[in-house]
Amino acid sequence: MFRWLAFAAVTVLATRALAADLTPDQQSAICGARKTCKTTTADAGQGPGNVKLTIVDAHFDVADKPEEAPEEGCLGDPEATDAPERDGGREIWLIAGSAAPKRILALCNDGYGSAGMGEDMIEVTPNMITWDQSGGSAWRWVTTKQIRLAPLAVVKEFDCSFNNTAPGTGVATEIDRTTLQARSVGSASGHKFSDDDEIGCPDWPDGPDATLPTGPIYAGGYAVPMPKAGPDDDGLGYPEGTALGDCARELTTDGLHGFLVHGKPVDAGAAIVRVTKESEASLLIQVFDPTAAAELKSGKAKSWVGQPHLEIWVSEMANPEDNDGPNGETYVFRQFAIGLDGTTYPGVNAFATLPTVTHWAARDEAGRDVTVYRVKWEGDDRPSFGIGVVYSQAKDGKQARMVSNAQINKNKPLYLPDAWANAPEDQGIPSGSCALTAEKRLDVVKN
Structure with a gap:
């Protein structure tokens, strides 16, 4: 519908x-x-x-x-x-x-x-x-903004776009403009749309306890933010040594943030991962895992799969005119992994040349020791649509639990949300603010 x-x-x-x-x-x-x-x-x-x-x-x-x-x-x-x-x-x-x-x-x-x-x-x-x-052309778009009058602010935004000639291309995004966090819904992988299907935007889950859809037609995900988007972005990214603040998408293995796609949540020793799109060609991923050092020291893992590590999924849109991507799907998915030492490993349908990864030690706002990874693509291999970030927490040389901003089923994303570019409201109406880094706040719009 x-x-x-x-x-x-x-x-x-x-x-x-x-x-x-x-x-x-x-x-x-x-x-x-x-x-x-x-x-x-x-x-x-x-x-x-x-x-x-x-x-x-x-x-x-x-x-x-x-x-x-x-x-x-x-x-x-x-x-x-x-x-x-x-x-x-x-x-x-x-x-x-x-x-x-x-x-x-x-x-x-x-x-x-x-x-x-x-x-x-x-x-x-x-x-x-x-x-x-x-408005739009072949690609149509709809934006709905809830604007509080006193004090004046945009408090919520809904965006949708779709190809007016092809079913299954609709993507809807909900943005909480007070916290600057976003969720997204699009077509689920594996579902093939026919010419008889209606064209437009997917229904949004309504109600205070609404959850994101899990397929088979649509699936949802938590969008990675790009906080510096807009006229004030100098294009230089963040200096080395930066620790990410709450502008980032947070994922935790206690089951409170993100999708726990493998294993059971843990209270003590939970990992905290924050993800930000630094630029059109780079991600910053911050990892706090209090169990990682001991797990790596134990040497029990037979390969990097059993060690604590990151997995990155990206997607590209196939031909939206006739939905004739591989196996009749709308999107092509690519995967690679990053060990905590920064080593990269090819995964499913990986690019021939993997992005470069550098990393540094930092301290977050709570004084915790964290590691920040810069993942940088070169040339045409940069993500052109969705981004999924998975953290695998290990125990006794095996994957214990995995948390992600996207739903993963049988080592394949159901749907990868595009990054959300946090540009100021073009009419100059104030929005929320968030901590761009662990030390500096970002005022998105100055009234």
């Missing part, structure tokens, strides 16, 4: 009772010298301190279109009665109590892609607006 990944979104005034009329000063602050400005208001409940919140939806004719808009203007609202085919866009403003109006969204629908089917929809609820935006 497919659907657009979006809340039930309708125009502002259909969701809330009309708020009080604007004062002349408020009208002037919003419209300025734009003579075609038409405003409607909606009650948005109350913010902290019982401050009354009002949303103002301002619409403009082509004469007052933004400077960067197409010459013919923006696409009109297809949901509005008697709306013109072209207009000057719209703006969403917030009035909090007696404070001056604050513009939070400026929208001009230029089609949002070559298909020309872009659309914006806004829903107002108490202390929140939900903004759905869609």
